[in-house]
Amino acid sequence: MEQNKLCKARLEGCTVWTTDVHHKKGRxxxxxxxxxxxxxxxxxxxxxxxxxxxxxxxxxxxxxxLNVGE
Known part of the structure; x- marks a missing residue:
């Protein structure tokens, strides 16, 4: 998050500053x-x-x- 301080989603209601990390393929x-x-x-x-x-x-x-290894 230090390298990416701004939200990459920018959806409606976005508060701009990064506070979370979304795991796009799960954890x-x-x-x-x-x-x-x-x-x-x-x-x-x-x-x-x-x-x-x-x-x-x-x-x-x-x-x-699915196909987590890909």
Missing amino acids: INNLLTDETYFLPVCRSCHQVIELNPVLAKELGFSQSR
Whole structure:
């Protein structure tokens, strides 16, 4: 978050400043620490992403948790 201080989602209600890290492919095994799938977001955007998985996938903020090794 130190390198990404601004929210990358910028959804309605965004508070601009990064407070959370969304794990785009989940937090299973190595994905917990794999920065490739991190998305720096504000708390508001993180809640929208978590509560709306279909929208999050459509916008590229979440990826399928199937085929985790890909």
